[in-house]
């Protein structure tokens with residue numbers, strides 16, 4: 151990057167917004183993608199960005215994107231950097247746009263039940279602030295404390311209570327975003343915009359490749375007090391059948407989680423529990439709640455399950471964010487499981503009819519490479535569900551395990567697509583970009599590229615992610 155170009159940017163912004171200090175660029179090179187952490191662990195530095203910019207307002211983001219257009223500079227938006235797919239990796243010596251100073255909670259409308267926030271607000275901060283007024287977004291990813299509201303929407307994040315509240319993109323009512331070139335798009339909050347294709351939905355899941363989201367209005371709900379039911383199904387498949395019936399028959403649980411043998415063993419071993427577990431969390435104040443829970447117990451019995459201690463559900467709920475520290479311990483400098491180890495997760499969405507096959511095939515493909523594989527179903531929909539596979543790979547060195555990692559992802563993704571599933575969760579980033587053609591078909595990828603070119607004719611925003619340029623530049 152021409153230092154004069156950076157000076158020109160610094161001149162257009164208030165003092166202290168632009169830096170190319172080596173410490174700052176080094177800590178903005180990557181997100182939490184396992185492969186980047188692995189490379190760092192073996193001393194192969196992830197190439198740093200040319201500079202980091204810390205905008206504080208939508209207008210400052212617009213200044214940066216206008217400058218990028220003039221200077222031909224590539225820009226990587228980055229917020230909590232909790233992404234697991236390399237979406238915020240600063241490839242191509244880009245300039246990183248660090249959004250964490252866009253951190254104001256602007257308005258809580260308790261009548262309409264909406265909250266308007268800047269995109270860099272951390273999830274935990276938002277939840278604590280609106281909980282004081284009796285509200286929640288209901289969006290509760292494991293990474294709640296380290297991820298941002300803008301990152302949730304940019305990656306179409308899913309949380310532990312998605313059964314009741316949907317995913318992050320379902321909460322979006324309005325947004326402000328800056329387009330490449332600096333133009334500002336403001337879409338006012340609407341409970342149901344029926345004015346052509348919904349541009350809010352177009353930006354949800356676009357992973358910083360089309361625009362930079364600076365402000366969001368999200369739906370909030372009255373914070374529920376949860377009551378729990380827990381069952382031991384006789385197999386993962388019959389647990390999935392119970393979840394399917396509960397969702398399709400209108401039991402309206404807010405939280406659902408079905409843990410297979412391995413995940414339940416890890417989570418509930420200390421309770422002496424064995425076998426899969428299905429957990430349901432309901433709003434204690436919801437109408438006819440006791441009748442619904444009674445019927446659910448009956449349904450579970452009909453499907454061969456039996457009730458187990460609700461303490462299991464409460465234990466799981468209390469520890470639902472613990473995976474962040476565990477991941478840090480395993481993949482960070484401590485390498486808690488030793489060198490040559492990678493821990494990662496893979497999300498897969500499919501229709502109910504396909505679910506047993508997808509579960510078997512993806513699990514089998516991962517087991518060909520992994521020393522352990524667990525699975526849980528936490529995001530049920532009336533027509534299908536998302537499965538989340540957690541796996542640990544081991545080789546003799548941090549170098550060798552990278553090949554194992556690539557093979558595991560390639561084989562498990564092929565198994566997912568062959569059995570009728572779609573890759574889901576945690577974004578596409580660099581990790582899943584190579585699989586997009588198989589998922590969407592050549593025409594689907596071409597359409598995404600045309601959309602990208604319409605928003606960003608110079609391909610300056612988050613290059614290489616989601617759908618890389620056809621010429622690979």
Ligand SMILES: Cc1cc2nc3c(=O)[nH]c(=O)nc-3n(C[C@H](O)[C@H](O)[C@H](O)COP(=O)(O)OP(=O)(O)OC[C@H]3O[C@@H](n4cnc5c(N)ncnc54)[C@H](O)[C@@H]3O)c2cc1C
Pocket residue numbers: 181182226227228229230231232233234236237238249269270290291292293296297298299300301302303304305306307308309310357358359361362363364473474475477575576577579612615
């Ligand atoms: C241990 C662990 C557990 C996790 N658990 C979950 C989980 O339960 N559910 C889940 O969905 N995810 C989970 N994740 C993944 C991650 O937390 C989510 O993808 C999250 O939404 C990313 O938010 P972020 O603010 O950290 O975004 P970043 O990682 O900074 O960025 C992610 C992508 O979004 C883009 N982006 C970020 N902000 C903006 C913006 N304002 N405008 C435009 N583009 C933007 C970036 O360019 C990048 O492509 C987990 C991650 C870890 C490390």
